[in-house]
Amino acid sequence: MSRTLTHLDALESEAIHIMREVAAELEKPVLLFSGGKDSIVLLRLAEKAFRPGRFPFPLMHVDTGHNFPEVIEYRDRRVAELGERLIVASVQESIDAGRVTEETGVGASRNRLQTTTLLDAIEEHGFDAAFGGARRDEERARAKERIFSFRDDFGGWDPRAQRPEPWNLYNGRVRRGESVRVFPLSNWTELDVWSYIEREGLELPNIYFAHEREVFARDGMLYATADFIERRPEEEPFVETVRYRTVGDMSCTGAVRSDAATLPEVVAEIAATRVTERGETRADDRVSEAAMEDRKVAGYF
């Protein structure tokens, strides 16, 4: 890397190289597309890697059924524009089939249930590689993860037994039932992602920009109201101008107060921010210091 390419060009070239390696060496890859900004960047990189050909893999969304409607609308429009195939793996179906049990009460979320739906879908379709948009700057467990992250038959990640990954020589060999998660954005920071979105002129779901929304406060974060989110009596809803920094399940993704209504304004705000993305907006990582590592071992992305 480095030398005279600008850092965004170098990151882009690295990611394209990774995607082409997967296409060449694995039999049945899939790209996980959530409609969030990182996976939107992944889609752009896939275009860069494979056009004018078609993508050598389908896209897949693990739909919790509790997504932001704006994001689902964006997802479907984007997929149609690209003319690629989208598989929707539904958490609701996993619940209906009795594979998982819905959490109830205050703080209930379908975030955890996604893992089962994802692993079931990977098995059902026989995928041996899945692209994800995770970055190493997101938090500590990710900082140690390889670009090709090997998963056993149960989808689990073993931080003790990672394959060495020198240079850019990736070993994607797997046996039947095993798979690799591949993270082309490993070396990108949040600011890189935003700068790239700006440079490429990528469209985002509008919830990434300042808008008025009915929210309530919990644990120092702002959450959207929705009929499937139970509130405590004191959690009075109010209207606030907010935007989202990450996009996940509505039940565990917090909004930030912001007036940044355009991409340059958002990029400027991110550049000046003093709080990490996950610290600010993801309830799922706040549970414990090792929260992410635990979930990854269980097969989470």
Added chain:
Amino acid sequence: MATTTATTLRLATAGSVDDGKSTLIGRLLYDAKSVLADQLEQVAEASKRRNGDGEIDLSLLTDGLRAEREQGITIDVAYRYFATARRRFILADCPGHVQYTRNMLTGASTADLAIVLVDARNGVVEQTRRHAFIASLLGIRHIVLAVNKMDLVDFSEDRFDEISRDFCEFARGLTGVRDVAYIPIDAKHGDNVVHGSERMPWYGGVTMLEHLETVEVAGDHDDGRLRFPVQWVIRDPESGEREYAGQVAGGTVRAGDEVVVLPAGVRTTIADVRTLDGSLDAAEAPRSVTVTLADDVDVARGDMLCGAADAPEPVREIEADVCWMADAPLRPRGRYALKLGTQSVRVIADELIDVLDVHTLDRGAAPAELAANDIGRVRLRVSRPVVADAYEANRATGAFILIDETTNDTVAAGMVSRA
């Protein structure tokens, strides 16, 4: 903050336990303002829990490895990111102990620069030499000898000079290293890391960060000869035209270049160099592009396009330095899959030529086997001709991994010494 025109420096750190590596990295991130409020809050809390005083222990910022140590699990590389107005940095925080050489190698293999840390009280020790040696073996051209804990030797210029001389003498024998910067620091209090030091007025050099921001690394990775390993073939569904996709591994590819397709040896001309955004006049390493060719020749993944004037000969045998990474040892006659760029072939280890003594750094006589974390020279016979350069000349076309086909594990990282 990084601007969109900033370039990237990849660096690796290594040091013995307690030399202050975590503190130094924490200091770099903190003083370069790459630590965010919630991270700092976490560290402040953890500092209080651990040390009981009000002082923030910056080493806790990169606490991943310490936690691993306490849990007794494999210590691995962790990556950190920070940026200044001039450059952005990808830092591979590598474990230093000899039993983690394989992890260190993973982290340092992509680095432009290595920071080798010593404790000013101990000076240059065996591990210092081993780390610098591995850095040079990996083709890292720039080394920073960070002499830490200067406060504990009364900021003594004499002590610093003595350590620098010691290291300089040793470093003379390291081929490939272009420059060594000697910097006296106090990571705990920040002297000469990001800010200068009032306590070492005798030091006339730059701070660590200034050095990292300005060190010139262009041309470090390859000798300028065109190398384009074909990764993937794209067929335009409308025109049927074929584009060959890959990442330039050496030199610059231009429309009109005479190239030879290896290993077949067929000559042709580059017709066009493209990205999704259109045609380019030229693309230099390590850019990912596609190219089209003037003639209808047979080209597939695993082939390499090379400048017609300076193409390598395909070979059936390579000599290489390998770092063995598996618990099961390498023995003569061992069979593996080799991945070199986009080429995949089978190999047999015909001969173990020597093994490095990690204490003296001498190359010992032919060993019976290479065990985990051993570094040695081997001769490999390949099932089909491969196209490779000496690692010295090109880090992308001279590096390979070996894979055990029964376990699918990556068992070695290799650097071609002679192709």
